[in-house]
Amino acid sequence: MTTQLPSHDWPQLQPGWVWLCGAGPGDPGLLTLHALNALRQADVVIYDALVQEAILDWAPQAEHIYAGKRGGKPSAKQRDISLRLVDLARAGKRVLRLKGGDPFVFGRGGEEAQTLIQHGVPVRIIPGISAGIGGLAYAGIPVTHRDVNQSVTFVTGHDQSGNTPSSLNWRAIAQGSQVIVIYMGMKHIARIASELIAGGRSPSEPVGVVTTATTDQQHVLETTLGTIEADIAQAGLEPPAIICVGQAVTMRQVLDWKGQMMGEPVRNLDPLGRGRPAESA
Numbered sequence: 001m002t003t004q005l006p007s008h009d010w011p012q013l014q015p016g017w018v019w020l021c022g023a024g025p026g027d028p029g030l031l032t033l034h035a036l037n038a039l040r041q042a043d044v045v046i047y048d049a050l051v052q053e054a055i056l057d058w059a060p061q062a063e064h065i066y067a068g069k070r071g072g073k074p075s076a077k078q079r080d081i082s083l084r085l086v087d088l089a090r091a092g093k094r095v096l097r098l099k100g101g102d103p104f105v106f107g108r109g110g111e112e113a114q115t116l117i118q119h120g121v122p123v124r125i126i127p128g129i130s131a132g133i134g135g136l137a138y139a140g141i142p143v144t145h146r147d148v149n150q151s152v153t154f155v156t157g158h159d160q161s162g163n164t165p166s167s168l169n170w171r172a173i174a175q176g177s178q179v180i181v182i183y184m185g186m187k188h189i190a191r192i193a194s195e196l197i198a199g200g201r202s203p204s205e206p207v208g209v210v211t212t213a214t215t216d217q218q219h220v221l222e223t224t225l226g227t228i229e230a231d232i233a234q235a236g237l238e239p240p241a242i243i244c245v246g247q248a249v250t251m252r253q254v255l256d257w258k259g260q261m262m263g264e265p266v267r268n269l270d271p272l273g274r275g276r277p278a279e280s281a
C-alpha cells in the first residue's frame with residue numbers, strides 16, 4: 001500500500017523546528033496525515049517506548065532516536081530529552097518528536113513544548129488519537145453513549161513521584177463521573193479500585209482493561225471493581241493498559257467489532273436492557 005499523501009498544501013518541516021506529534025495508540029493506521037507528512041520530512045525522529053516500529057519505517061531517511069524511559073528519576077530524564085530536542089533544533093535539524101497517543105494527554109508534551117519555546121525553538125503541535133478514546137474504541141467501548149454517560153473523566157494512576165496521585169479527590173470522581181478512564185493505572189489498581197468503592201461505586205461495577213490496545217496483541221479483560229486486582233493477576237496482564245470504569249464497558253457485549261470480525265457472536269444486542277431500538281427518541 002502506498003503512503004502517498006493526498007494533494008493538499010502540506011506544511012513544511014523547516015530546519016531548526018520541532019514538531020511535537022502524537023503517533024496514536026499503536027495501529028499505524030491511526031496516525032494523522034500531519035504525522036505522516038512529518039515522518040516524510042524529518043531528519044531526526046525522537047520517539048517514545050509506545051511508538052510502533054512500523055511507524056518509524058515511514059521515515060527511512062531520518063535518524064531514529066529512542067527516548068523511552070527506563071526507571072531512574074523521571075523528571076531529570078525528561079529534562080534531558082527536552083534539552084536534546086533543543087540541541088538538535090539549534091543544530092539545524094528538522095526534528096520530529098513522536099509520542100504515543102496524543103502528546104498533550106498524560107504525555108508530558110506540554111512540558112517539552114514549554115521548554116522548547118523557553119529556549120526560542122519554534123514548535124508545531126500535531127495531536128494524536130489518545131489511548132483513552134481510540135484504544136477503548138478498538139475494544140468496543142464507547143467513552144460516551146447517550147444511555148450511559150454525559151461526562152467522562154480521564155485520570156492518571158501515577159503522579160510525578162510514581163504514587164497514586166494524592167491531589168486527586170477520588171471520592172469526588174467516584175461520585176461525579178459516570179465513566180472513568182484511567183491511564184497508567186496498573187501499578188496502583190488495587191488502591192484506585194478501593195478508593196472508588198469507598199467513594200460509593202459498587203464493587204460489581206463493570207471495568208474493562210485493554211492492554212496494548214489497537215495492536216495485534218490487544219487483549220481485553222472484562223472484570224469488576226471488586227475483583228479487578230485478582231483478575232488482572234490471574235490473566236497475567238502487563239502494561240500498557242487503559243482501564244475504563246463504568247457501564248460503558250457493558251456496551252462491548254454488542255459493540256466488540258474486533259471480536260465480531262474474528263467470528264465471535266454478538267453477546268447481547270441490548271446490554272443496557274432498554275428494550276427499544278437504540279436510536280428511538
Ligand code: SAH
Binds near residue numbers: 026100104182185
Ligand atoms: N499520550 C498517551 C498517554 C501516555 S501515558 C495517550 O494519549 O494515549 C502512557 C499510558 O497510556 C499507558 O500507561 C497506558 O495507560 C496508556 N496507553 C498508551 N498506549 C496504550 C495502548 N496501546 N494500550 C493501552 N494503553 C495505552
